[in-house]
Amino acid sequence: MPAAPPAAPDTTTDVVLVVDFGAQYAQLIARRVREARVYSEIVPSTMPVAEMLAKNPRAIILSGGPSSVYAEGAPSLDRSLFEAGVPVFGMCYGFQLMATTLGGTVDDNGAREYGRTPLAVSKAGSTLFEGTPTEQSVWMSHGDACSAAPEGFTVTASTDVVPVAAFENDEKKLYGVQYHPEVMHSTYGQQVLEHFLYRGAGIEPTWTTTNVVEEQIALIREQVGDKRAICGLSGGVDSAVAAALVQKAIGSQLTCVYVDHGLMRKGETEQVEKDFVAATGAKLKVVDAEKRFLDALAGVSDPEQKRKIIGREFIRVFEQAQLEILQEDGPEVAFLVQGTLYPDVVESGGGTGTANIKSHHNVGGLPDDIEFQLVEPLRQLFKDEVRMVGQELGLPEEIVQRQPFPGPGLGIRIVGDVTKERLDLLREADAIAREELTAAGLDRDIWQCPVVLLADVRSVGVQGDGRTYGHPIVLRPVSSEDAMTADWSRLPYETLAKISTRITNEVADVNRVVLDVTSKPPGTIEWE
Numbered sequence: 084m085p086a087a088p089p090a091a092p093d094t095t096t097d098v099v100l101v102v103d104f105g106a107q108y109a110q111l112i113a114r115r116v117r118e119a120r121v122y123s124e125i126v127p128s129t130m131p132v133a134e135m136l137a138k139n140p141r142a143i144i145l146s147g148g149p150s151s152v153y154a155e156g157a158p159s160l161d162r163s164l165f166e167a168g169v170p171v172f173g174m175c176y177g178f179q180l181m182a183t184t185l186g187g188t189v190d191d192n193g194a195r196e197y198g199r200t201p202l203a204v205s206k207a208g209s210t211l212f213e214g215t216p217t218e219q220s221v222w223m224s225h226g227d228a229c230s231a232a233p234e235g236f237t238v239t240a241s242t243d244v245v246p247v248a249a250f251e252n253d254e255k256k257l258y259g260v261q262y263h264p265e266v267m268h269s270t271y272g273q274q275v276l277e278h279f280l281y282r283g284a285g286i287e288p289t290w291t292t293t294n295v296v297e298e299q300i301a302l303i304r305e306q307v308g309d310k311r312a313i314c315g316l317s318g319g320v321d322s323a324v325a326a327a328l329v330q331k332a333i334g335s336q337l338t339c340v341y342v343d344h345g346l347m348r349k350g351e352t353e354q355v356e357k358d359f360v361a362a363t364g365a366k367l368k369v370v371d372a373e374k375r376f377l378d379a380l381a382g383v384s385d386p387e388q389k390r391k392i393i394g395r396e397f398i399r400v401f402e403q404a405q406l407e408i409l410q411e412d413g414p415e416v417a418f419l420v421q422g423t424l425y426p427d428v429v430e431s432g433g434g435t436g437t438a439n440i441k442s443h444h445n446v447g448g449l450p451d452d453i454e455f456q457l458v459e460p461l462r463q464l465f466k467d468e469v470r471m472v473g474q475e476l477g478l479p480e481e482i483v484q485r486q487p488f489p490g491p492g493l494g495i496r497i498v499g500d501v502t503k504e505r506l507d508l509l510r511e512a513d514a515i516a517r518e519e520l521t522a523a524g525l526d527r528d529i530w531q532c533p534v535v536l537l538a539d540v541r542s543v544g545v546q547g548d549g550r551t552y553g554h555p556i557v558l559r560p561v562s563s564e565d566a567m568t569a570d571w572s573r574l575p576y577e578t579l580a581k582i583s584t585r586i587t588n589e590v591a592d593v594n595r596v597v598l599d600v601t602s603k604p605p606g607t608i609e610w611e
């Protein structure tokens with residue numbers, strides 16, 4: 084198994100633990116806490132309470148989860164958590180668990196609520212609801228409900244069907260809400276969360292991205308010591324920021340390695356070589372590994388298999404680069420730096436009880452026999468937070484604001500086997516789409532625009548009065564904040580028309596261009 088990355092900066096004093104009960108939104112809670120300028124860390128609900136308390140948390144948040152508190156084998160918590168004097172805030176499942184553990188009642192009384200729900204605040208000015216309206220819109224997602232709060236708690240909100248939708252116990256510093264304050268649709272959610280942190284738990288909002296930079300630099304120095312590290316550098320935002328952080332921490336002990344796997348877009352390798360070195364002055368090694376990747380991918384059309392092969396080949400190339408660097412004088416090269424972010428981890432099924440959506444090459448695609456120790460300073464952050472760290476480090480806007488491009492590259496944008504010919508065709512189509520989107524001034528409006536070749540699909544066309552039987556190209560422009568959710572971008576028709584005409588005119592074997600109008604969920608951004 085890959086070595087675990089450093090969990091959390093131990094220099095942080097004000098840590099808030101988010102206990103994850105298999106929630107869809109545990110990571111969202113953690114980032115909302117950071118938005119409130121307080122450091123937070125997610126821990127699994129299976130962690131013993133003594134271990135949680137040993138982290139000296141200033142407060143604990145209990146997430147939602149798919150189980151029913153009264154079901155056999157449902158995740159629970161030792162009562163001592165509520166008696167340790169640490170302020171606790173339960174959300175949905177966490178709220179229900181607090182209720183039952185402390186003597187309240189939760190049952191399946193038919194009071195289901197999913198989505199937008201009006202909440203009536205019955206105690207205006209309470210710790211949680213101070214300054215928010217007595218009627219507010221919240222986001223619910225539950226089938227069980229609390230019908231009686233535990234002794235000593237004041238019920239502070241209800242809905243049409245749920246008599247206890249929030250309760251508070253200021254003396255014990257215990258709070259809970261049935262709804263999800265962490266999702267943006269709960270109008271006063273952030274305010275309620277901040278009230279818990281500042282008023283309930285008395286935490287000062289002092290955490291900033293500067294802390295991330297300082298803490299990570301200290302951690303990296305401690306982890307790497309006087310050994311050497313290589314950094315997988317793609318030219319993308321995450322690896323550029325990770326490399327800049329590590330460069331700051333260990334300077335010349337770092338060598339960046341860019342792998343040209345033959346799955347890159349047109350002109351990309353040249354651009355990385357030129358821009359990245361100019362921006363950071365880092366040592367960069369470019370490895371041409373096209374043959375190796377294409378040979379390994381030959382005949383493979385299953386997306387997960389492709390991802391695992393690509394993940395493995397990346398590591399084999401890094402191992403070779405390691406051997407070459409060892410030829411130069413210096414200590415052992417024991418570490419591999421990657422620009423892994425939280426969404427890569429959670430989509431790869433790396434949360435507690437979370438599903439594997441797709442194996443990102445740098446997490447779920449890593450081979451079991453990897454010997455490098457991983458250095459992943461951004462592993463707990465989301466993209467927009469990483470961009471802020473990049474700005475903090477003084478990286479140029481062209482790098483910090485770049486649209487994401489997945490590590491497996493065009494390999495996961497060909498639905499079907501990956502061949503050199505198909506890649507060349509897709510590179511042409513992709514270059515046209517990018518050129519026209521840039522010319523239309525839309526680069527900043529869209530998050531990214533995968534261009535996908537449906538190599539296994541053919542359709543009939545008529546070109547030059549003759550019949551063609553070609554392949555469709557899919558345009559997938561999306562808008563997003565953090566890639567966890569996304570919407571399809573409403574691009575101007577003229578731009579779409581130009582892209583479509585140019586692709587069908589200029590790219591052989593393509594006789595149709597289609598637009599993907601699916602949000603995420605249900606679709607993911609990439610097709611594979």
Ligand SMILES: Nc1ncnc2c1ncn2[C@@H]1O[C@H](COP(=O)(O)OP(=O)(O)OP(=O)(O)O)[C@@H](O)[C@H]1O
Pocket residue numbers: 314315316317318319320321322323340341342343344420421422423427445485486487488489490491
């Ligand atoms: N061609 C490549 N050569 C070397 N390392 C790579 C390459 N592509 C990806 N990686 C490694 O895999 C990590 C994850 O890739 P990912 O695409 O998520 O991040 P990124 O390319 O750094 O940023 P962005 O999301 O902006 O594209 C990178 O941070 C980098 O460490």
Ligand SMILES: O=c1[nH]c(=O)c2[nH+]cn([C@@H]3O[C@H](COP(=O)(O)O)[C@@H](O)[C@H]3O)c2[nH]1
Pocket residue numbers: 390430441442443444445487488489490491531566603606607608609610
């Ligand atoms: O480095 C990466 N390795 C991968 O294996 C990978 N898969 C998806 N992506 C990128 O992640 C974001 C979310 O993508 P999905 O909605 O397709 O899951 C989008 O920005 C995708 O481009 C990847 N990046």
Ligand SMILES: NC(=O)CC[C@H](N)C(=O)O
Pocket residue numbers: 146147148149150151174175176177224225226227228
């Ligand atoms: N979102 C949640 O935490 C749901 C809690 C519980 N499974 C319910 O349905 O009530």
Ligand SMILES: [Mg+2]
Pocket residue numbers: 317319320487488489490
């Ligand atoms: Mg990338």
